[in-house]
Amino acid sequence: MEKLIQQNLYHIIQEFSKFGSRWLESEGEENTRQIILDVFENLTMDNVYCEWFQCHNYIPKEYYLRVLSPSRYEIRCEPLEYSKYSEVEGELVFLGEFKEEDVNTISKLETNLEGKICLIVSDTPAFFISELADKGAVGVIVATEAPDNLIRRLAAKSYPPNFDDPTRWKAEIPGVSISKQDLYRLLSLMSSGKVTVKIGHFWESKISRTCNIVGVVEGCVDESIVVGAHYDSQMKTVGVWDNLTGLSTLLELARVFSKVKNRKRMIFIAFAAEEIGLWGSAFFVKKNRRELREECNAMFCLDAISSAYPTERSLWVEGFLKDFIIESVERYGSKIDNIRELNVSYSDYYPFVLENISAAMIWEYPPINPYYHTEKDLLRYISLDKLYFMGELYRKIVEDLDRRNSSIIRR
Ligand SMILES: [Zn+2]
Structure with a gap:
């Protein structure tokens, strides 16, 4: 061959x-x-054919992350795709990589996530967002280890898709992602006490058609x-x-x-x-x-x-x-x-x-x-x-x- x-x-x-x-x-x-x-x-x-289907498209419109206290400033961010369309504010809580040990540490301290905005380090936040929402969190900020001040583009939702009603396929809370540098900046601010932030996330939801291309021998x-x-x-x-x-x-x-x-x-x-x-x-x-x-x-x-x-x-x-x-x-x-x-x-x-x-x-x-x-x-x-x-x-x-x-x- x-x-x-x-x-x-x-x-x-x-x-x-x-x-x-x-x-x-x-x-x-x-x-x-x-x-x-x-x-x-x-x-x-x-046989060569296209296999068309409808899916949920996401077009970001406006998104921001603002620190409200103890000081006021804006943090550069990217939208967490398919996260909820809304504006929320709340106290920031850091959950590390949201692994079992991070969650255990937090629960031992009886930290309540009700009304909080969670800061996590993850390349796959879609796997955690529903759980954060279930625990009462109102928003999520995702940081990654990407170098050079880069911010990874990540989706807030994962498998399975919803072919019957594509536009219902979205996460329960809004989110943004930030760079590693801004993660450190936020952590340093949190070490001096309570930090409150505001997240805004607005997007256009649309049904799009796309297709698989299949070739059979x-x-x-x-x-x-x-x-x-x-x-x-x-x-x-x-x-x-x-x-x-x-x-x-x-x-x-x-x-x-x-x-x-x-x-x-x-x-x-x-x-x-x-x-x-x-x-x-x-x-x-x-x-x-x-x-x-x-x-x-x-x-x-x-x-x-x-x-x-x-x-x-x-x-x-x-x-x-x-x-x-x-x-x-x-x-x-x-x-x-x-x-x-x-x-x-x-x-x-x-x-x-x-x-x-x-x-x-x-x-x-x-x-x-x-x-x-x-x-x-x-x-x-x-x-x-x-x-x-x-x-x-x-x-x-x-x-x-x-x-x-x-x-x-x-x-
Ligand atoms: Zn890939």
Whole structure:
């Protein structure tokens, strides 16, 4: 079988980078979608189609964070997407990373969150916001470890999406995110006593249409392998690591697998709207549940795969794929540094896992890429050599799995 071509990966990323952000209904999203469709249509595939669905779009209008006492000043912030449309004020309480030990410390001190604005450090605040609201908090400020005074773009809501009534998909309290520098400034202010702040968060809610782009290469047995990568990005970021690295790999894999006769059906999917709660992959699984359950051996999730920063190589995996991938990675001259379960909805594998389909994602973590979800997630901060290595690794893994007899595959 033909190998991936490093220059192709580079060229795809370079072209898509020119479009800027690929947020819902942006020009970048539309242009990217059109090119993916053209690429698939120009390959020898048996079926290429767009799978359209409606989802909730978020357009920020006005947002601010003001310290009211003991001094008055404004803090630079970004909106926490899909958090509640409102203005609130209250006393600030710091909950650390909102891990169990942070929550325990707070509850031992009998800190009441009723009417408070919670300050947390998190890259995934969507997992905590409902709990904060349940405890009576009226607002949330999220800080991250992003360097260079950057503020990550984050959503306040996560999986599952709401296809029946998209505009109801939003968080219970308003929020903003701030830089690490401003986190320290707030903490230093809090060390001198009570701090009260005001959060304003106003946005336009809109139903938008978007689509997954699906390319199918038929095999000769009733089994399938899904390879997916999301093509959307966070707001105001080009999202090269997240996820032009995965998308370029998807297109290259589709190219080489469409040139050969595979045993199993190969389904290549560019998922839409992953960043706002896995809408695309959730929709695909909802539409194709029965076929997937009956035929799908495995889902490979390509998401953010080749940062230039040193990180561990972690394998997020479910089912028989665990040993299969560890063996393959070692055979091809690398190793997995740590293994995680797929019990959290971080990426597009999740809707598949909920249907008992084996899935895997080789991710770069820990630590998180410093430029994750910022405007500095650019081509110059990814490693093309690593990207090529990862692409080839996935090609060999998919090829090995295609040859495997299904009796070896345990769900
Ligand atoms: Zn991603």
